[in-house]
Amino acid sequence: MKLLEILQNIDRRIIYLILALSIILPLLFPIGFPVDITQNTQDVYDLVDKLPAGSVVLLSYDWDAASAPELLPQAEALTRHILDKKLKLVAIALWNQGATFADRVHNTVAPEVGAVYGEDYVNLGYRPGQAVVLNSLARDIHATFPEDVARTKTASIPMMKDIRSIEDIDLVISLSAGDPGLRTYIEQIGAQYPVTITGGVTAVSVPGMLPYLQSGDLVGLLAGMSGAAEYENLIDRPGLGLGGMDAQSISHLVIIAFILIGNIAYLAGGRKKK
Amino acid sequence: MRREVPIVVTFVSGILFLLDYFIKIPYVSENVVGQFLDWAIIVAAFALILGAANIFRIHIYKIVKGKKEWWNSLILLVAMLVMAVVPIIWTQQNAVYTFLFKNIFENLNGTMFALLAFYIASAAYRAFRVRTKEAAVLLVSAVVVMLGATPIGAKIWSGFPEYSGWLQTIFTTAGMRGIMIGASLGAIVTALRTIFGIDRSYFGGQ
Amino acid sequence: MLEEIFVVNRLVLFGITVAIAVIMLIAIRRAKKGKKYFIRRIAGLEAIDEAVGRATEMGRPVHFSPGIASLSEETAAQTLAGLAVLGYVARLTAKYDTDLIVTNRMAEVLPITEEVVRQSYLSEGKPENYNPDNIIFLSDEQFAYAAGCMGIMSREKVAANIMMGAFWAESLIFAEGGFVAGSIQVAGTANTHQLPFFLAACDYCLIGEELFAAGAYLSQDPMQVASIRVQDIGKVAAVLLIIVGTIASTCNWPVIIDFLAKFAS
Known part of the structure; x- marks a missing residue:
């Protein structure tokens, strides 16, 4: 009986320790579970893939360092695909750290695909003001983002000469860890302008985005690290996303195991203990 | 004046933005509303100075008075100044800022988010007890959704991803929609109450 | 003319917003005259x-x-x-x-x-x-x-x-x-x-x-409590709209579907 009591009241530090091991060990010794492509990821891929060369994609970095493990792999995979397809990429950020991550992604991907700053891609950086920034950007990108991150005048950047308002954008992608983010784009841009909106979110935000997917306001969705892993599979470039999937799988199993242990002990112990 | 000015500003800007969403009068939409948008961005940026002033006031007081663990306040102020001043002067592509961001800030921030995994495990272990029939349904759904979200789930049983998707798109979304509709109505009413000056809690309720 | 001024696909939403505002103001007016509205225990x-x-x-x-x-x-x-x-x-x-x-x-x-x-x-x-x-x-x-x-x-x-x-x-x-x-x-x-x-x-x-x-x-400010009343009326309207929408799309009634596609998309 004592064992049942212990199993019902496992110290939280023991739970933390076992969970930590379940994350660290698969990262050190990968298992390589196969990753299947979901329809939502396929839809995002198709949107980018079907755009003709020269089309303009707005990629919004609406996240911070905390969400980087989930959204940085998504950003890398998407940027690689966009620049590889010879599309024009305009990166902006509604979160202040987003611009730094945009720089990092560009520095990694651009040399690999031979993209040139100012001609193929640009990083306009962060503006405070949240939803208001999107309303303003839709009317006039140059006024909302007068300079890029390196403080070059937006008007003097070659590729930005013809990209002035939301009407010059062919696809909006928001990678978001919350608001302002994908939902803000749907409500402020999607509701007012005829531009397709897609994006990626952290796994915890997925249920909140499902109604928008069903209503068609949002087309396709990358869901957390698994979304990144699937996209990496689609562009055939394994990266950070696929690398983290084993750890995610095993840690999910560990959490389920703890829930089941607690319940079995609870039921076997006659439901007396809290 | 302390009462009237905020009410008038709220009413005018609220009505203007609300109407602009439905009715587009070219001059008003581009110039007046556009101007308000610029002001809003500038005011939001200035609010950060207020926040910084609050931090300075509280922590300088702690340092000067030698309060308990005053050195933490000192570290906070130095870190804040460095992370603010360096990118303002030398842009955020500067090597010092990039180094501090990548090697200190990013890791600290990531650690806080990573704590969630541990807290979820601990909270789920405590909360998911089959005390009632409803709790049992919740437990089974949670297990199916969690397994359906990972590659290992599909390997255990191919039905997990399918049923996970079914649970999420049918039941979760239905519930979410219900709460969203209720919350949206609440948000609309709260917004209208604020615009019409009926709810003045945002400036002390007077 | 209508299409020049109004954002046509938001007309339904505009109507709903105006209706909510009007109902709210009526409820508040009644509350000022002494009508008490019930609010459930939270x-x-x-x-x-x-x-x-x-x-x-x-x-x-x-x-x-x-x-x-x-x-x-x-x-x-x-x-x-x-x-x-x-x-x-x-x-x-x-x-x-x-x-x-x-x-x-x-x-x-x-x-x-x-x-x-x-x-x-x-x-x-x-x-x-x-x-x-x-x-x-x-x-x-x-x-x-x-x-x-x-x-x-x-x-x-x-x-x-x-x-x-x-x-x-x-x-x-x-x-x-x-x-x-x-x-x-x-x-x-x-x-x-x-x-x-x-x-x-x-x-x-x-x-x-x-x-x-x-x-x-x-x-417990009567005016604020009165405004909550509008949320309930809105919910009833939302339920009715859901029922009408579900029936319309299940039975494929083009009149309602086209109306919503044009004025509430």
Whole structure:
């Protein structure tokens, strides 16, 4: 009986320790579970893939360092695909750290695909003001983002000469860890302008985005690290996303195991203990 | 004046933005509303100075008075100044800022988010007890959704991803929609109450 | 002509907004004339008195967070609703001489929380007990703010942790921080994806619209209570629209579907 009591009241530090091991060990010794492509990821891929060369994609970095493990792999995979397809990429950020991550992604991907700053891609950086920034950007990108991150005048950047308002954008992608983010784009841009909106979110935000997917306001969705892993599979470039999937799988199993242990002990112990 | 000015500003800007969403009068939409948008961005940026002033006031007081663990306040102020001043002067592509961001800030921030995994495990272990029939349904759904979200789930049983998707798109979304509709109505009413000056809690309720 | 001025695909929404505003103003007018509207009991809000009372008995502070949303996004209404609850909590702590710590993530919300708390202490006749150093801006970084809150909860041994507003991933960090500190916890948010965390880890939780009704419920101001009435009417209208929409798309009635596609897409 004592064992049942212990199993019902496992110290939280023991739970933390076992969970930590379940994350660290698969990262050190990968298992390589196969990753299947979901329809939502396929839809995002198709949107980018079907755009003709020269089309303009707005990629919004609406996240911070905390969400980087989930959204940085998504950003890398998407940027690689966009620049590889010879599309024009305009990166902006509604979160202040987003611009730094945009720089990092560009520095990694651009040399690999031979993209040139100012001609193929640009990083306009962060503006405070949240939803208001999107309303303003839709009317006039140059006024909302007068300079890029390196403080070059937006008007003097070659590729930005013809990209002035939301009407010059062919696809909006928001990678978001919350608001302002994908939902803000749907409500402020999607509701007012005829531009397709897609994006990626952290796994915890997925249920909140499902109604928008069903209503068609949002087309396709990358869901957390698994979304990144699937996209990496689609562009055939394994990266950070696929690398983290084993750890995610095993840690999910560990959490389920703890829930089941607690319940079995609870039921076997006659439901007396809290 | 302390009462009237905020009410008038709220009413005018609220009505203007609300109407602009439905009715587009070219001059008003581009110039007046556009101007308000610029002001809003500038005011939001200035609010950060207020926040910084609050931090300075509280922590300088702690340092000067030698309060308990005053050195933490000192570290906070130095870190804040460095992370603010360096990118303002030398842009955020500067090597010092990039180094501090990548090697200190990013890791600290990531650690806080990573704590969630541990807290979820601990909270789920405590909360998911089959005390009632409803709790049992919740437990089974949670297990199916969690397994359906990972590659290992599909390997255990191919039905997990399918049923996970079914649970999420049918039941979760239905519930979410219900709460969203209720919350949206609440948000609309709260917004209208604020615009019409009926709810003045945002400036002390007077 | 209509299409030149109106954004045509928002006409239905425009009609609904005008209808809500008109019904609200009528309800308020009736309330002014003395009509009393019923508002159901909300357990989470009743628990606030209990939570502050417990903190008073223990001689430990109350922590309040108005959420982490700014005032310039669609979740601003949640912050405003949270501020209404803050006014009530501050009046209670003023009355019982209990310390109240308010933490802010958004700089623009800081002067408002300061003013709300100051006014509440003033209205309870205890302006001298108002301590501006307890109204703290921690950081506009989400997780730096969360870390700061956890630190305050554990250092100050907070007895009651009240969280009302828009929360995201930090919700569980707060709730676990409060749990470890042994606080009684009351939370409320309309961010549906965070509700499961609050429900799992807090003693009481306001779900969605309950948060927006909080100000009216706590103040019992007849005009505010009357405005809540509109939410109920809106819900009935939403249910009817869902039924009509479901039947129309199931039976494939083009008139209704085309109307909605044109005026409410």
